[in-house]
Amino acid sequence: MAVAAELSRAEDDAHDVSGQRNHFAAFTKGEEMDSYYDMLLIRRFEEKAGQMYGMGLIGGFCHLYIGQEAVVVGMKMATTPKDKVITGYRDHGHMLACGMDPKGVMAELTGRRGGYSRGKGGSMHMFSKEKNFYGGHGIVGAQVSLGTGLAFASQYDGDGSIAMAYFGDGAANQGQVYESFNMAELWKLPIIYVIENNRYAMGTSVTRSSAQTDFSKRGVSFAIPGMQVDGMDVRAVKAAGEEAAEHCRSGKGPMILEMQTYRYRGHSMSDPAKYRTREEVQKMRDQQDPIEQVRSRLVKEHGVTEDDLKAVDAKIRAVVAEAADFAQADPEPDPSELWTDITL
Incomplete structure (x- = not known):
């Protein structure tokens, strides 16, 4: 009974992102508007992708980022365009935050010539060297070791850039993650490991799959510092991102940021998400939605009108x-594309 009670308390804690050990960046009205636009663009894009998947226009896998927008937008606000980004398969939001063209991203989702991988990669596999976005990867946790390599390149080139490797709470249990941690700290590589803890690795709660549910402590045995961050508040993300970026750029090595966030949809489009209640999801939407938090501040603190916000939404929908x-x-791609971008 004692064990059951402890698990119940841990489950409750996992669903509460209030009271993290973080501070908030002071946003100007312009920064609030920029973050509002960027997060709303990601959400509207993902909503449209979900619709198109349901219509059969998008094939294969499709993992939506709805609910987690503050993480990638806040981190991009805290870093520079020359910094390198790599993530897993829940990647559309990261692409848009990096400034990739929505037309190219959506075209790749539908397998068309104008897509970022010329229609051959789909939802999980596209990149943009121009925007320093290195994927989109379908193998769970593989982006962590690749991101560590990107950080090594930054150190080798001496260009002052850092790398950011995004991965989820489920991927945090993969073995290559800890091999990467060890190497990154040993060589003092400039990388931020961003753990997007959205509470459920596919369909399993973190309290059932992870012995240590404080993911900011995952680097303790390697002497890598970490922070827990309210990943539902873009100001908290930006503040933590700036601190981590300064740590990396100053030659102190890697840092771990555990972003405590939440996804509203299932793991993928094929997931009915029956492992959690509608009440749980609705509570997060009502009380901690990242976009609504910014919207509220814009209205209450900066005098932005509802008509102004409707105009922003209309622009994004267009x-x-x-x-x-x-x-x-x-x-669609010409059949000859089957023979390009491969090594025989």
Whole structure:
């Protein structure tokens, strides 16, 4: 009974992101508006991707980022365009935050020539060297070791850039993650390991799959510092991201940021998410939605009107609609593309 009670308390803690050990960046009205636009663009894009998947226009796997927008937007606000980004398969939000063209992202989702991987990669496999975005990876945890290699390149080149490797609470239990931690600290590589703890590794709660549910402590045995961050508040993310970036750029080696966030949809489009209640999801939407937090501050603290916000939403919906139209009208790859971008 004691063990059951402890598990119950841990489960409750896992669903409460209030009271983390973090501080908040002071946002100007412009920064609030920028973060609002960027997060809302990701959400509207993902909503449209979900619709198109349901219509059969997107095949294969599709993992949506709805609910987690503050993490990637806050981190991009804390870093520079020359910094390198790599993530797993829940990647559309990261691409948009990096400034990749929504038309190219959506075209790749639908397997068209205008996609970032020329229609051959789909949802999980696209990149942009121009934007220093290195994927989109389907193998759980593989991006962590690859991201560590990107950090080694930054150190070798001496260009002052850092790397950010995003991965989830489930991937945090993979073996290559700890091999990467060891090497990164040993060589003092400039990398931020961003653990997006959205509470459920596929369909399993962190309290059932992880012996240590404080993921900021995962680097303790390697002497890598870590912080828990309210990943539902873009100001907290930016503040933690700036601290971590300074740590890395100053030659002190890697840092771990555990972003305590939440995804509203299932693990993928094929997941009905029956392992949690509707009440749990609705509570997060009502009380801690990252976009609504910014919206509220804009209205209450900066005098932004509802009409102003509706205009922003209309602009974003037009961008997303244009991307969807382009993705459906763009031709499919020529069969000869089967023989490009491969090594024989």
